[in-house]
Amino acid sequence: MHSLLAPIISHIEAIIEHGGYIALFLVTILEGVPALGQFVPGHTIVILSGFLAKLGVLNIYIIVPLIVLGALGGDCIAYYCGKRFGFMLLSKFGKYFFITDEKIEKVRGLINKHAGKTTILGRFSPVTRPLAPFIVGASGIPFKKFLPLDLIGVLIWTSLSLGVGYIFGASYHTVAGLLGKFIVIGIILAILIVMAYRFINKQFHIFAKYELITLIANLAGLFLFFKTVQDALSDNAFMADLDVWINFFFSTHVTAAWLTFMNIITNIFSPEMIAGAGIMATIYFLYKKSWRYGVITLTSVGGGFVLNGIMKALFVRARPETAFIVETGYSFPSGHAVAAAIFFTLVIYIFARKIQSTVWRELFVVGCVALALLVGFSRIYLGVHWFSDVVAGIGFGVFWTTLMILSVRYVGLFITKVREVKRG
Numbered sequence: 001m002h003s004l005l006a007p008i009i010s011h012i013e014a015i016i017e018h019g020g021y022i023a024l025f026l027v028t029i030l031e032g033v034p035a036l037g038q039f040v041p042g043h044t045i046v047i048l049s050g051f052l053a054k055l056g057v058l059n060i061y062i063i064v065p066l067i068v069l070g071a072l073g074g075d076c077i078a079y080y081c082g083k084r085f086g087f088m089l090l091s092k093f094g095k096y097f098f099i100t101d102e103k104i105e106k107v108r109g110l111i112n113k114h115a116g117k118t119t120i121l122g123r124f125s126p127v128t129r130p131l132a133p134f135i136v137g138a139s140g141i142p143f144k145k146f147l148p149l150d151l152i153g154v155l156i157w158t159s160l161s162l163g164v165g166y167i168f169g170a171s172y173h174t175v176a177g178l179l180g181k182f183i184v185i186g187i188i189l190a191i192l193i194v195m196a197y198r199f200i201n202k203q204f205h206i207f208a209k210y211e212l213i214t215l216i217a218n219l220a221g222l223f224l225f226f227k228t229v230q231d232a233l234s235d236n237a238f239m240a241d242l243d244v245w246i247n248f249f250f251s252t253h254v255t256a257a258w259l260t261f262m263n264i265i266t267n268i269f270s271p272e273m274i275a276g277a278g279i280m281a282t283i284y285f286l287y288k289k290s291w292r293y294g295v296i297t298l299t300s301v302g303g304g305f306v307l308n309g310i311m312k313a314l315f316v317r318a319r320p321e322t323a324f325i326v327e328t329g330y331s332f333p334s335g336h337a338v339a340a341a342i343f344f345t346l347v348i349y350i351f352a353r354k355i356q357s358t359v360w361r362e363l364f365v366v367g368c369v370a371l372a373l374l375v376g377f378s379r380i381y382l383g384v385h386w387f388s389d390v391v392a393g394i395g396f397g398v399f400w401t402t403l404m405i406l407s408v409r410y411v412g413l414f415i416t417k418v419r420e421v422k423r424g
Helices: 002-031 042-054 060-085 087-097 101-113 115-124 132-138 143-170 172-179 181-204 210-233 238-251 256-268 271-287 291-315 335-354 358-381 387-423
Strands: none
Touching: 002 042, 002 060, 042 060, 042 143, 042 181, 060 132, 060 143, 115 143, 132 143, 181 210, 210 238, 210 335, 210 387, 238 358, 238 387, 256 358, 271 291, 271 335, 291 335, 291 387, 335 358, 335 387, 358 387
C-alpha cells in the first residue's frame, strides 16, 4: 500500500511545484481586479504557499517576488480601470458582482479621509482589497502617489501572510508526528472549508441557518475519513487490531437468520441499487425543474462512486478471508458504506426540512442514520469488509455529499441572484 501511494504523492508534489508558481502569480493578479477579486481566495492561497514553502514544495525566494509583482500588477490594473472609467463602471456593472453602493461609499469615504492609510491597509480587508485601488484611480489621486503607498501595503501584506503559513509549516512535522500526516491534511482541509464558508456567507449572506448543520456534518465526515486513513496506513495501529477482533467475533457468532437478514439489507442498499435510485431521482428533479436537488444528487452519487473506485485502487486492501458471501475487488473503503452514507444524507437533506413536527423530523433523521449504519454493519457481519472499511466509507460519504450540498447551494444562489439583477 505504501509503495503504491508514494509515487502518487510525489507526482502531486511535482504538479504543485511546477504549476503552483503560475497559479500563485495569476491568483494574486486577479484578486486585485475589481469585481472579480472578491471571488478569488488570494489571501488563503498566499498563506498556503508560505506553508508549502516551509515544507520545501515551493521556493520561498521565488514566491515572494511573484506575489509582490502579481499583487502590485493587479492593483495597477484596478487603478487604471478606475482612472479610465470612473465610478460609472462600478455603478453599471457592480450589481452583477454583488458590489453594493454601500460598499462603494464606504471605501470612497475612507479614501477621501485617509487616502494613504486606506491604500496601504486596504489590502488587509476582503471588502476593500478588490475595490480600493479602483476607487483611488477613480478619485483622481496621482499614480506617483498611489504606487509607493500600494507597494508598502503589498510588501507588508505579503510578509505577514507568508509568515502565517511559514510558521504553521514550521510546526507541521512536529504536529504530524504526533497526530499523523493524514490527520493534519484533514485539519488543513477543514480550516480551508470553514474559511470558504465564512467568506462566502460574509460576502453574500446566502447560507441558511440549517446549512451550518451541513457544515458541521461535513467536518465530522472529513475527520472520520482522514482519521481512518491515517490509522489504515500506520504500523501497529489500534484499528487494525480492532478490525481483526471484530471480524473474528462475528465469524464465530453468526446465525442463519441474521445472515439472511443482513444479506437482504446488503442487496437492497447495494451501490448498484443506490446508483439506479440516484439516476432516477436526478431525472425526476430535472424534469420538475428542481435544478439544485438534481445537480446535488448527480454530483454526490456520481462523484462519490468514482472517487470510491479510485481510492480502492490506491489502497489495494485485501478483504477478510472469512466472508460468508462471494465478493470481488478491494476492500477499503466499503462501497456499500459510501453509497449508504451518500443516499441517506441526501434523503435527510431533501426531506427532513419538509416535516413540520419536530418530533417526527428527529425520528426521521434518527431512522435514516440507523439504516445507514445498518448497511455498514451488514458488510461487517457478512465478513466482506473490515470495520475500518465501513468507518472510512461512512465518513467519506457524509463528507462528499455535504460538500456537494454546500458547493451547489453557493453556485445555484449566485446564478439566481445574477438573474434577479438582470431582471431588475
